[in-house]
Amino acid sequence: MPERPDPLLTSFARAAISRRSALTGLAGVAAAGLLSACGSPGRNATASGSGSASASPTPREATDLSDSEKVVNWSNWPEYIDIGAKGNHPSIDAFTKQTGITVNYSEDYNDNDEFFAKVRPLLEAGQDTGRDTWVSTDWMVARLIRLGYVLPLNQANIPNFANLEPTLSNVEFDPGRTYSLPWQSGFTGIAYNPKATGGKQVTSMDQLLHDTSLKGKVTLLTEMRDTVGLVLLEQGVSLDSVTADQFSAAIDVIQAAKDAGQIKGFTGNEYTKPLASGDTAACVAWTGDVVQLRADNPSLGYTLPEKGFPMFSDNFVIPAMAQHKTNAEKLINYYYDPAVMALVTEYVNYISPVAGVKDILVKKDPGTANNQLIFPSEETLARAQVFRSLSAEEETSFNRLFQSVVTG
Template sequence: MLKRNTSVALAVALGSLTLAGSALAEEGKLYLFNWTEYMDPEIIEAFEEKYDVEVVQNYYNSLPEMFAKLNAGGVSQYDIIVPSNYYVPRLIETGLVQKLDRSKLPNFANVREQFQDPSFDPGSAYSAPYQWGTTGIVYNTDTFPEAPKSWSLMFDPEVNGDYPFAIIGDGQVAMGGACAALGQPYDCTGLDSWREAARLMIETKNRDNFSGFTDGTPALQQLARGVTHVGMSYNGDYLYFKSEDPESFENLAFMIPDEGAEMWVDSMLIPSEAPNPDLAHKFINFILDAEVGAQLSNYNYYASPNAAAEPYLDEVLTQPPSQPSDADMERLRFTPSLAGEQLQTFQQLWSEVQAR
């Protein structure tokens, strides 16, 4: 789920979607629909060479965008999609994806035990893990040399002071943070908890130093420039930009609040009418190879769900913040998948937060 979605990437993505919509699927081609900048080009080249095929990559910048494209006929245009965990049940329930043929995925045995039977897809009937990571707080250590390991750095004006801050634009993740700040579980779903969290969000966004709803990559860019002093982002993006520009990120730190935060898993699924499902299974099995899985994580700076990949991982991926501490792991929760009336209620609350 690499969120390095700059305006250039967005333009490329939209162009790719247009092309994909007008192209007919062909044999000998794998159609991959993925987040922007979330795949090592050398992995694609190796797969193409091994199977003598062409991989056609198309991109999305948000899960709603991906979901809408599938509903508009994309189920017959793509062979692989890479959604986040809380969209997987929605894709299954709406019939947009098909079950995996595990006999074609011998490398699934490489998957860590904790990812083989996820709550969002029991028994991994439809999904195979791609990458996983966490969503936390990134802050300026010069501004907050004794920062509490807490959501209060963002939601409590007495702790934050007058320093500019941003909150992530994903409604469920943002509201999860607000729930945790109020002493509720990050993955709260009760209406009363949501209402309380929505009130906190409205109070927070109406503070003079709130700079707006800003997603992972732009949030990191604002922090690096000193436009904001606190923001929400992803551990892999943080590590990537820190490696690319260590000077600008020297005074920025990533933390998982003690009240709890998001752990997410991006998985590979096959759309229900995929043009080349056999080739899709070959691709999934290829990614689940030990060395390929490590190569993917070494490129993305996100943790690998592949136990067999461990010996090949770069050192930075074997320690925090890529690998959370045992204590932090206990505090991490999946963002819940919502459907039906519950989803509608949440969307209404989030719309109110954004409007007020």
Template sequence: MRTVRSSQRFELSRRELFRWGGVGLGALGIASLSACAGSDSPRPLVWGNWTVTMDYDETTGSYPTLDQFTQESGIPVDYLEDIDSSATFYAKIREQLEQDQFPGYDLFNFADDYTGRLIEAGQVQEFDHSRIPNLANLSDLMKNPSFDPGRKFSIPWQGGLTGLCYNVDLYPKGVQSLSDLGAPELHGRVGILTEMIDTIGLTLLEQGVDVSSGWGDAEFERALAEIQERLQRGQYAQATGNSYTQDLETERIWAAMCWSGDVQVLNEEAGREQFKFVIPEPGGLKYVNSIQVPNGSDRMSDVERLIDFYYQPEVMAQVVAYTATVPPIDGVQEALARIDPALAKSPLLFPSDTDAQRIFDFRQLTPAETKSYVDAFVGMLNG
């Protein structure tokens, strides 16, 4: 398993000390950071993202497409895999966001519920689409979410499927539904996700609820109660963010709620299909992580240039060849076929029409619902 490039795992440089100064040093803002970097060269763009969401060279320990972008643009990027869950990452930068201060990142990637939350709160900047000509490649599937019609404040980075997975060696019987996760032989061996939409969404589907519309507090509370009951009696071992992949590798858990791209990467690292991803019988969920720029950053034009670079199908194909996630733009499947023909045919990236009918969008929540449901979910996990 490769080393994660995280701000929390490195000795802090002088620039990073400013980044992580919180309310104190962080309040000095971006001007101080620029001065720290010197006047002849721009300070790096600081990008906070999830693990395994960027192409990575195991030999050199670098990100090839980011290196290519820097070579072509002259803009260095400090890429940090700092997001393990939306809730914990948001808690870390919340105070700076609320005060329109630089939160230590020029851009970051949240899941849809937090993406909408930041837009509603007015804490992120509007993109100038005229400076992102390759935005014309944006897939229709991701163009007009209800929380950001026209993608004025969020640009999709990548997407995927939320479903179930299991270790085929340790549990060859397999799982096809959340009911299967309740098997006695899996007691204490099941992982769930700290993303409210994913864990609640899969549970709602198992309970026969149409997650796309027509449900409310009663259905949420029933799903929450089921999750809490399984956690309390130890059937579910724990809730984690991206770190569930490590628990699968170390065999701490044998089955889990999971993200499709992670399973593809785990199997590539294992050199075989050690983990099986399945869309649950009642259905799975679609997720999208999107790029946003906080009000406290003055690097919007550089971020727009970065997005335009990655919205070239040939470049995004290089990313997808490593991350095995659903690309946000058209033309990637054809470009990917020239790099990895087998992956270009993967149903996890390009679902069949039959599978597509079993993949659902989690309905857009109101701001009040988002706060209420996230708070209740996180409170239950922490309780």
């Protein structure tokens, strides 16, 4: 295997860009009455609507040029793939050598809605986006499916589909995985710095929001589904069936904690440095970030609440009018080979969606293979839930309520 940074000795720099960029900026949402924006750290995302049609339009598929053009154009999030000593991507190099297909790999997917704003005008006009596949978070996949902007996958071109982890095979927003396959997955839980909590563990949202010893030293995520999802689960609400009234009740809990001075702020993944330094005692945090932070600060604690916690995936999709659909499916199939996905998992430290990866890493990299945040047990997975997909109207309403707390 080419030389690369040890995944358990990675500095803050790798954690500085999150695959779960956070929702920011009420103004655009409130003014336009549109859907949530999922903004990257330090910038305001572009709010964009998803339309209100109740039925998905039929995607317009262009002529597939895969047989004549050995190329595939792939957009992904930054730092979300294996990187070699020379800054190359060994898994991509191996794919090209194996298939003769050149991969034009772009790390231009910094934010779900920002990216959507770039490709939506082309998709609406029935034009090629210049991309054959990209990686979108669950809720964005739901939007793309609803609008008819993605194509059904031809599973005949993806025999390694059989390696998909069973727990990810039948999600609510894409039953049977007709349109999407996960690239990486992760959990949302609670991180804490024992030096700032007086050695106390923080194990529940109730404690995070009401323990007065943490007052003014708590941060929550600006990603609605993660922060509100944890509160809903604490209240015994299932994320796959949450109602408007239940969502509103969870918002009231967060608002009360904010009014009491418990919460010092809402963040994207810029929570990492304050958590490590102790300026933040405890916060809502993503697994991949915490695995990386622990490399520099092993004392940091992380809890996946007993009552449940949100799980997310970032997913391969193929856009309407893709010019090299078959090549994109060959690429997806390639990464669903456990030996290939093991290269990626070993580097990015998120949860592999491909069965068999752990067996490979047990022999090759036991430290990664035995990390419960990267390879969770069946018991842990049973407590994880995916926030159900929302209609355009629900998403607008839910985000207005959440943003009233974040910015109010």
